[in-house]
Amino acid sequence: NHCHSIAFPSISTGVYRFPIDQAAAIAMGEIKDFSSFPSTLKSVTICCFSPEDQQVYQQALSALEG
Numbered sequence: 230n231h232c233h234s235i236a237f238p239s240i241s242t243g244v245y246r247f248p249i250d251q252a253a254a255i256a257m258g259e260i261k262d263f264s265s266f267p268s269t270l271k272s273v274t275i276c277c278f279s280p281e282d283q284q285v286y287q288q289a290l291s292a293l294e295g
Contacts (some may be wrong), residue, residue: 233270235274238278250288257292261293
């Protein structure tokens with residue numbers, strides 16, 4: 230669709246109680262994998278519901294970079 234940006238919520242980690250650490254690791258891994266392919270996508274936003282959720286996603290990103 231020639232998108233330039235996309236945003237993802239932390240799907241199912243609220244009411245459905247999917248473990249957020251697993252969700253973050255999966256999401257960040259898939260985003261990293263996708264970034265190796267040619268694309269018009271310039272920006273990916275992860276929408277977090279709380280500062281604690283944001284910290285979990287930041288830790289998942291750090292783990293991929295480390």
